[in-house]
Amino acid sequence: MSAGRTSPDAVRTVTVVGTGVIGGGWAAHFLRRGFDVVAWDPGPGARDRLSGLLDTAWPSLEKLGLSQGASRDRLRWASTLEEALTDTDFVQESSPEVLDAKVTLLAEIDRLTDPAVIVASSTSGLLMTDMAVECRHPERFLVGHPFNPPYLIPLVEVVGGRKTDPDAVSWAEAFYTAAGKTSLTMEQEVPGFVGNRLQEALWREALHMVNSGQATVQQIDDSIAHGPGLRWAIMGPILTFHLAGGPGGMGHMLDHFGPALLEPWTRLEAPDLTPELRDRVVAGATEAAGGATVAELAQRRDAFLVDLLLLLERHRTGHG
Numbered sequence: 108m109s110a111g112r113t114s115p116d117a118v119r120t121v122t123v124v125g126t127g128v129i130g131g132g133w134a135a136h137f138l139r140r141g142f143d144v145v146a147w148d149p150g151p152g153a154r155d156r157l158s159g160l161l162d163t164a165w166p167s168l169e170k171l172g173l174s175q176g177a178s179r180d181r182l183r184w185a186s187t188l189e190e191a192l193t194d195t196d197f198v199q200e201s202s203p204e205v206l207d208a209k210v211t212l213l214a215e216i217d218r219l220t221d222p223a224v225i226v227a228s229s230t231s232g233l234l235m236t237d238m239a240v241e242c243r244h245p246e247r248f249l250v251g252h253p254f255n256p257p258y259l260i261p262l263v264e265v266v267g268g269r270k271t272d273p274d275a276v277s278w279a280e281a282f283y284t285a286a287g288k289t290s291l292t293m294e295q296e297v298p299g300f301v302g303n304r305l306q307e308a309l310w311r312e313a314l315h316m317v318n319s320g321q322a323t324v325q326q327i328d329d330s331i332a333h334g335p336g337l338r339w340a341i342m343g344p345i346l347t348f349h350l351a352g353g354p355g356g357m358g359h360m361l362d363h364f365g366p367a368l369l370e371p372w373t374r375l376e377a378p379d380l381t382p383e384l385r386d387r388v389v390a391g392a393t394e395a396a397g398g399a400t401v402a403e404l405a406q407r408r409d410a411f412l413v414d415l416l417l418l419l420e421r422h423r424t425g426h427g
Contacts, residue, residue, distance in 0.1 A: 117196075121142045126147075127156070128255060130199070135160065143181045146182060213226070250268075252303075264291045266300065280292045311376070
């Protein structure tokens with residue numbers, strides 16, 4: 108471990124740089140786990156937006172259970188980036204997905220932060236190798252990619268860049284685990300990481316079916332929510348297919364259904380997002396929402412996820 112670096116289970120202060128949907132979600136998660144959270148976001152109205160996010164998230168987090176000492180009062184706003192980074196134990200950066208802006212921001216964080224402190228980016232697809240090009244200490248920069256909402260979805264994908272110290276990746280994995288996350292630590296950089304690559308394949312197919320009139324937005328959502336999505340909550344797509352092979356497992360499944368992989372079902376390339384396709388998807392999503400606002404849908408989602416997480420905890424107890 109780097110000299111002067113706080114051990115993963117001894118972190119007390121976390122700095123959240125950027126407090127939008129993802130950064131604010133991180134703040135809610137860290138507050139729930141009993142950390143002192145320092146927030147910095149230069150955007151107008153950032154404080155009010157984060158306060159509103161916490162108003163939405165906190166009842167769900169209370170139902171899941173708060174760590175000892177957890178309190179919204181442990182959130183402190185910094186007036187400058189330098190102030191936010193002073194005496195911090197860990198930095199979670201969640202600024203917009205613009206490479207040039209990320210390069211500049213991470214270089215500034217590097218300049219203002221003790222070189223022993225690990226810095227993680229919430230980027231959903233950019234590579235740390237590309238983002239840390241102007242950092243003097245790229246060895247302590249890595250990706251910690253969450254899934255929305257970060258305060259409920261456990262997964263965080265952890266991966267370093269070409270100049271990231273493997274010890275930093277190990278530290279981040281241990282920290283996220285201690286902070287109540289499920290770490291998926293990758294051995295190499297992959298554009299889009301793992302979860303987003305799989306999500307994007309599904310998303311492209313959905314757009315093709317809407318664009319061609321083969322299925323509506325509602326039918327696509329129903330096909331997952333009332334179909335394979337239920338199975339995916341307890342086991343992933345590969346283990347699900349293992350069960351599809353019956354007693355013969357994955358071997359029988361591949362031998363029996365393998366030829367179907369050659370069927371021209373998928374289209375892989377994304378369709379052109381024409382104004383017509385955009386309007387069709389927007390109209391379908393609005394209709395599927397049934398008059399509920401985004402905030403109301405988020406509350407409904409969160410209530411369901413809390414119940415589902417508690418259910419999964421009961422089913423996974425004793426099963427690893």
